[in-house]
Amino acid sequence: MSSKLRQHCNRRERTMRAIGKNLRILAGAPLAAAALIAFTAGTASAAIPINKPMTGKATYYNDSGFGACGTQINASSQMLVAVSHTWWTTANPNNDPVCKGISVKVTYQGKTITVPVKDQCPSCDSTHIDLSQPAFARLAPLGKGVITGLTWQFVKAGLKGETVELSAPIAGSTLG
Numbered sequence: 001m002s003s004k005l006r007q008h009c010n011r012r013e014r015t016m017r018a019i020g021k022n023l024r025i026l027a028g029a030p031l032a033a034a035a036l037i038a039f040t041a042g043t044a045s046a047a048i049p050i051n052k053p054m055t056g057k058a059t060y061y062n063d064s065g066f067g068a069c070g071t072q073i074n075a076s077s078q079m080l081v082a083v084s085h086t087w088w089t090t091a092n093p094n095n096d097p098v099c100k101g102i103s104v105k106v107t108y109q110g111k112t113i114t115v116p117v118k119d120q121c122p123s124c125d126s127t128h129i130d131l132s133q134p135a136f137a138r139l140a141p142l143g144k145g146v147i148t149g150l151t152w153q154f155v156k157a158g159l160k161g162e163t164v165e166l167s168a169p170i171a172g173s174t175l176g
Contacts, residue, residue, distance in 0.1 A: 047089055048098060048154050056127030058106065058147045060136035068120035070094030075119070075132035081106075082119035082130040087154075093120055103157035104129060108139045108150040116157060 062076035068088070073080060081104045090096045098117050105114045106129070113135055121130040129152055133142065140147050 048087055048102065050102075050154050050156060053151050053153045054127050055149065055151055056129065058108075058129050058131050058136060058139070058150055058152075059124075059145065060131045060133050060142065062133045063119075067118040068093040069096070069099035069118050071118060073118050073132075077134065078118075078132055079113070079115045079135045079138075080118040080132045081115045081135065082121040082124070083117050084124040084126050084128060085120050085122050086126045088120060098154075101157055103155050104152050105155045106131070106135075106139065106150060106152045108147055111139050113138050114155060114157065117154075 060075075061082065064074040064076065065072070067073040067080070067082070070093070075082075083098065083104065087098055088096050089098075093099070103114050103116045105112065115131065115135045119130075121128070124130055131139075136142060136147070139150070
């Protein structure tokens with residue numbers, strides 16, 4: 001074999017090895033991504049402390065459009081709550097278990113309301129909730145702006161928004 005032919009074959013062999021190595025790296029990326037998803041994905045039912053009172057604060061908002069749960073909301077006229085991004089466990093918030101029949105029961109100065117989770121609050125820490133305008137108004141005047149020292153907890157809610165026992169079935173619901 002001539003030296004030119006040998007050099008050509010060696011270059012081709014090195015090129016093929018490099019291509020093979022790059023293909024193995026590329027083929028491994030989806031597997032690594034799948035493994036990462038499998039190890040980091042959890043169920044919100046395990047992460048959400050149902051019926052565990054927390055002390056925190058509440059603000060209010062009046063946005064309208066689609067909430068993080070994928071449904072139309074109007075926070076200036078509907079009773080609802082946006083909870084901290086820390087309570088969400090899925091990449092697609094529309095499918096998050098926190099959107100599946102979970103409400104927040106809030107108590108402040110002897111007044112209690114229960115509102116469905118319909119949205120996410122990206123700037124809230126884990127004990128801060130963002131109530132809709134009418135929900136906030138049931139607890140304090142809107143001019144107050146921030147309610148501190150309130151107690152709130154996640155609860156499982158029935159189809160009409162009433163609090164139900166965690167083990168109770170909800171007839172007609174699509175809860176997972």
